[in-house]
Amino acid sequence: MEKLNKRNIIRGLFLLLFVILWLTGKAQIWGQALLFGLLVVPLWGRLYCGYLCPISTTVDILGNIKSPRPLKENLKKVFFNNKFRTLIFLASVALLIITIKESFPVPFFVLLVPIGVIFTYLFSEAAWHRNCFIGTIYSWLGALSRKGYIIQDTFCSGCGRCAKVCPAACLEINSACKNIDNKHCLICGKCQEACPEKNIFYSRLKKGGGKTKPTGTASFNQE
Numbered sequence: 001m002e003k004l005n006k007r008n009i010i011r012g013l014f015l016l017l018f019v020i021l022w023l024t025g026k027a028q029i030w031g032q033a034l035l036f037g038l039l040v041v042p043l044w045g046r047l048y049c050g051y052l053c054p055i056s057t058t059v060d061i062l063g064n065i066k067s068p069r070p071l072k073e074n075l076k077k078v079f080f081n082n083k084f085r086t087l088i089f090l091a092s093v094a095l096l097i098i099t100i101k102e103s104f105p106v107p108f109f110v111l112l113v114p115i116g117v118i119f120t121y122l123f124s125e126a127a128w129h130r131n132c133f134i135g136t137i138y139s140w141l142g143a144l145s146r147k148g149y150i151i152q153d154t155f156c157s158g159c160g161r162c163a164k165v166c167p168a169a170c171l172e173i174n175s176a177c178k179n180i181d182n183k184h185c186l187i188c189g190k191c192q193e194a195c196p197e198k199n200i201f202y203s204r205l206k207k208g209g210g211k212t213k214p215t216g217t218a219s220f221n222q223e
């Protein structure tokens with residue numbers, strides 16, 4: 001069950017705005033939110049994903065009724081594979097072009113909401129977030145991010161509760177390492193809420209989101 005916290009209130013308001021823009025035929029204005037999301041990735045990470053995205057907010061609302069399918073290891077190999085992600089990205093570009101050329105009654109970014117929700121329920125949240133058209137573009141810049149979530153590994157007990165709640169499966173917790181893949185991190189803060197040691201922080205990364213370890217903490221770049 002999602003908590004009624006500040007982030008979720010902001011997300012609810014943005015979802016409402018998204019629906020109003022769509023119903024009033026002004027969905028293209030949402031493009032400005034996407035552009036804002038893109039511009040801030042190198043500074044603060046994927047804030048759009050954590051606070052504005054109507055797909056992820058809808059999934060979380062529906063998750064209060066029925067949880068999406070968890071990520072299966074065999075599917076992870078497919079959906080986290082860069083070649084597969086490129087194929088899905090190209091298919092999304094084709095869909096975008098078709099909706100524009102054919103003056104499709106439902107704009108592409110509105111169409112992405114049911115597609116994202118169905119994909120999530122079929123294959124898991126992480127599978128969708130890794131292959132979402134917008135998320136893929138943001139992940140390219142995510143490696144440059146100056147800020148992101150970090151684990152203070154000196155105090156980490158390795159319980160793995162953070163990894164269990166991460167919707168993007170970007171936490172790796174084992175005896176050898178405790179890492180966050182910042183370019184795929186949605187800045188949702190769920191790992192921070194779940195950590196019983198209060199050991200995860202949104203903080204400045206030493207040099208680039210996925211590339212350099214922040215002092216006294218761990219982060220990683222898997223690709």
Ligand code: SF4
Pocket residue numbers: 048049050053054055056116128129130132133134135136186
């Ligand atoms: S990856 Fe896509 S669906 Fe996921 S939060 Fe970001 S924009 Fe939304």
Ligand code: SF4
Pocket residue numbers: 149162165166167168169170171180184185186187188189190191192
């Ligand atoms: S749970 Fe933590 S690591 Fe996972 S996406 Fe959310 S903020 Fe990022």
